[in-house]
Amino acid sequence: MSRYKMLPYMREMFSQIGEQIKLARLRRRLPVALVAERAGISRATVWKIEKGDPSVSIGSYAYVLRALNGMEKDLLLIAKDEELKSKLDLIGIKTNKRAPRR
Numbered sequence: 001m002s003r004y005k006m007l008p009y010m011r012e013m014f015s016q017i018g019e020q021i022k023l024a025r026l027r028r029r030l031p032v033a034l035v036a037e038r039a040g041i042s043r044a045t046v047w048k049i050e051k052g053d054p055s056v057s058i059g060s061y062a063y064v065l066r067a068l069n070g071m072e073k074d075l076l077l078i079a080k081d082e083e084l085k086s087k088l089d090l091i092g093i094k095t096n097k098r099a100p101r102r
Contacts, residue, residue: 006054010054011052011054013052014052014053014054015051015052016052017052017061018049018050018051018052018053019050019052021049021050021061021064021065021068022050024068024071025050025068028068028069030067030068032046032047034067035064035067035068036067038066038067039060039063039064039066039067040063041060041063041064045060046064049061049064058075061075062075
């Protein structure tokens with residue numbers, strides 16, 4: 001059981017990410033041991049990732065994606081929303097490079 005308290009939709013999101021990583025591994029017919037070796041992490045960590053455990057570092061997710069033949073580039077899609085940026089530009093709202101000071 002994870003020590004993190006998560007909202008249900010976030011728990012479901014991590015579960016989906018883990019399932020997608022697992023399916024990608026299975027489509028490539030790669031055993032967990034090989035993915036773990038390529039990623040430089042333990043098999044237990046790969047299993048945690050495939051279960052969507054939020055306590056695993058984003059770096060470990062990246063290493064597993066790389067071990068799945070270069071999928072780490074997909075991490076660049078996180079928090080990317082060109083449609084929203086375009087709408088904000090149209091109405092004149094600029095995205096700051098930093099958060100405001102307290």
